[in-house]
Amino acid sequence: MTEASALSKVLYIDLTNRRYWIKERGDIFKECLGGTGVAIRLLQEECKAGTDPLAPENPIIFCAGYLNGVFPLASKTVAMFKSPLTKNLGESHAGGRCGVAMRMAGLGGIVIRGKSESPVYLVVNEYGVRFKDASALWGMSSSSTVGRIIRERETGAGVRAIMRIGRAGENLVSYAGVITETFRHFGRLGLGAVFGSKKLKAIVISGRGSLILKDARGYRVLYDELYRNFTKTTLMKKYHELGTPMNVIPLNVAKSLPSRNLQRATFEGAEALSGEAMSERFLGRRAACAHCPVSCIHIAALRVPYESEPHFYKTKMISYDYEPIYALGSMLEIRSPEGFLQLMDRVEELGLDAISTGVVLAWATECMERGIVGPEETGGLVLKWGDYRTYIEAAERIAGLKGGFYEALGKGLDYASSMYGGEEFALAFGGNEMPGYHCGLATHLGFLVGARHSHLDNAGYAIDQKLNAEGRKAEPTEIAKMIFEEECWRQVLSSLVVCFFARGVYTPEVVSKCLSVIGINFTPADLKGLGESILRDKYEFKFREGFSFDKLRIPKRVTEIPTPQGPVTEKDLREGIKSFEGLLKGLKSIENR
Numbered sequence: 001m002t003e004a005s006a007l008s009k010v011l012y013i014d015l016t017n018r019r020y021w022i023k024e025r026g027d028i029f030k031e032c033l034g035g036t037g038v039a040i041r042l043l044q045e046e047c048k049a050g051t052d053p054l055a056p057e058n059p060i061i062f063c064a065g066y067l068n069g070v071f072p073l074a075s076k077t078v079a080m081f082k083s084p085l086t087k088n089l090g091e092s093h094a095g096g097r098c099g100v101a102m103r104m105a106g107l108g109g110i111v112i113r114g115k116s117e118s119p120v121y122l123v124v125n126e127y128g129v130r131f132k133d134a135s136a137l138w139g140m141s142s143s144s145t146v147g148r149i150i151r152e153r154e155t156g157a158g159v160r161a162i163m164r165i166g167r168a169g170e171n172l173v174s175y176a177g178v179i180t181e182t183f184r185h186f187g188r189l190g191l192g193a194v195f196g197s198k199k200l201k202a203i204v205i206s207g208r209g210s211l212i213l214k215d216a217r218g219y220r221v222l223y224d225e226l227y228r229n230f231t232k233t234t235l236m237k238k239y240h241e242l243g244t245p246m247n248v249i250p251l252n253v254a255k256s257l258p259s260r261n262l263q264r265a266t267f268e269g270a271e272a273l274s275g276e277a278m279s280e281r282f283l284g285r286r287a288a289c290a291h292c293p294v295s296c297i298h299i300a301a302l303r304v305p306y307e308s309e310p311h312f313y314k315t316k317m318i319s320y321d322y323e324p325i326y327a328l329g330s331m332l333e334i335r336s337p338e339g340f341l342q343l344m345d346r347v348e349e350l351g352l353d354a355i356s357t358g359v360v361l362a363w364a365t366e367c368m369e370r371g372i373v374g375p376e377e378t379g380g381l382v383l384k385w386g387d388y389r390t391y392i393e394a395a396e397r398i399a400g401l402k403g404g405f406y407e408a409l410g411k412g413l414d415y416a417s418s419m420y421g422g423e424e425f426a427l428a429f430g431g432n433e434m435p436g437y438h439c440g441l442a443t444h445l446g447f448l449v450g451a452r453h454s455h456l457d458n459a460g461y462a463i464d465q466k467l468n469a470e471g472r473k474a475e476p477t478e479i480a481k482m483i484f485e486e487e488c489w490r491q492v493l494s495s496l497v498v499c500f501f502a503r504g505v506y507t508p509e510v511v512s513k514c515l516s517v518i519g520i521n522f523t524p525a526d527l528k529g530l531g532e533s534i535l536r537d538k539y540e541f542k543f544r545e546g547f548s549f550d551k552l553r554i555p556k557r558v559t560e561i562p563t564p565q566g567p568v569t570e571k572d573l574r575e576g577i578k579s580f581e582g583l584l585k586g587l588k589s590i591e592n593r
């Protein structure tokens with residue numbers, strides 16, 4: 001039994017020498033609450049300026065937060081590293097069971113250093129770390145098989161998390177992800193390639209500890225209130241019923257759903273790939289991250305024939321979300337839900353990030369359409385909108401780094417377009433491929449200035465949607481301020497570590513109450529200050545590694561296709577970037593507060 005307020009242990013693992021040790025780091029947990037706040041401090045300590053993201057010196061850091069395992073929807077874990085995709089700050093969040101498993105193993109954080117000589121997987125629990133030979137798992141064609149074998153070999157069913165990479169990670173594809181609990185991901189910015197560079201195939205974490213609350217009675221009252229809020233709202237009910245694909249139809253109706261490499265902002269196949277249609281035709285079951293009553297994870301059951309026995313079928317369970325439907329569906333004009341699911345399944349087995357893969361393939365298809373590349377470059381493949389079979393083959397080649405063109409695609413869109421041309425329709429922001437929103441100025445400004453260049457940094461798209469609902473437009477400076485405030489607050493949520501779907505409930509006042517029943521005192525004003533400090537620290541890391549707002553490339557395509565907020569102009573985007581930079585420079589880091 002551990003006090004819930006005692007989150008302080010960081011497990012250090014040295015893969016080179018196969019050693020591990022635990023350090024008390026209560027100092028930074030108390031100051032930064034866990035998750036992102038602690039991870040950026042550990043990254044500053046561990047990652048020297050100019051470190052090659054694929055070198056042994058690049059650390060992998062996992063952090064849980066004070067609310068993990070205590071309150072509903074505090075179900076995520078933060079991973080931090082230097083990204084092989086952007087060559088800068090890498091941060092990725094996953095649901096599933098990792099955060100809770102870490103806490104129940106008595107850990108607040110894990111830092112992985114060095115590189116193993118041969119493929120290895122790690123088994124972490126309250127008794128220590130075991131280094132296990134993963135040579136037989138290395139090179140397997142499906143990450144699902146790897147998960148199944150580890151599940152059968154290791155104990156801890158029901159309380160463990162199993163993170164693993166696929167072939168894309170082994171082959172150092174810059175946007176390879178890490179799959180956890182089969183249906184959740186540390187998807188973005190290439191954590192899978194950092195695993196691969198260390199010959200680290202998988203990590204199993206489990207713990208059977210429990211937590212003691214300082215104010216048990218107050219906890220029960222607050223927990224019940226939060227539980228009611230999460231289960232009774234129409235929005236959460238919809239997340240449960242349809243999952244994030246509930247957004248497909250509204251975004252399409254609003255002309256904000258990018259399709260055909262954003263040559264259009266509507267998609268003719270939207271109906272067939274909508275949350276409603278997918279649920280009706282394919283929903284096999286729902287799943288939830290640990291400690292979440294919403295259960296928004298939707299898993300399709302797809303019958304597919306065996307290759308050698310066409311009259312015999314196997315049923316594949318494939319999770320689907322809004323973002324993969326955008327990237328591997330509408331961006332590639334795949335209208336067949338069966339085709340989309342098969343492509344999704346293979347991308348998952350290979351361990352590629354679905355968003356980056358879809359956006360890269362959409363760019364490659366447009367390059368082919370325009371004659372910028374031909375069958376000579378693609379090794380004979382003819383990429384055509386909607387042709388999911390060819391896209392599956394192209395994804396195989398990316399994951400296997402087969403040939404110059406696929407090797408370039410495997411390094412991300414900024415790299416591939418710098419080699420082959422077509423930069424004006426290469427939809428990457430700060431080196432990260434674009435998420436599925438074309439809602440207005442705030443959307444694209446958010447991608448550009450967000451610390452991870454992700455829709456999750458500041459949800460600029462939600463600001464555009466709100467402005468639309470109010471029937472108004474805003475100046476770039478006002479939008480930059482809204483984005484900035486949202487991103488500052490999200491640093492607190494991702495330090496705790498709370499699912500962003502819960503952001504409407506976890507207000508500064510509610511978070512302050514939650515911490516108080518655990519025995520930690522942070523006023524709403526303290527929390528606001530903390531969020532600002534963490535954002536500042538993240539940007540300090542980015543600047544140190546060469547990031548500059550002035551060097552941000554704006555893909556011309558986003559200025560060519562009108563949004564519901566009207567056309568987005570480069571002038572407005574640059575003005576918004578300047579305003580955001582000004583707000584950021586006005587912040588103080590934690591040490592100087």
Ligand code: SF4
Pocket residue numbers: 073075095096239287288289292293294295296297499500501
């Ligand atoms: S709402 Fe969905 S993503 Fe968020 S914690 Fe619950 S199951 Fe996980």
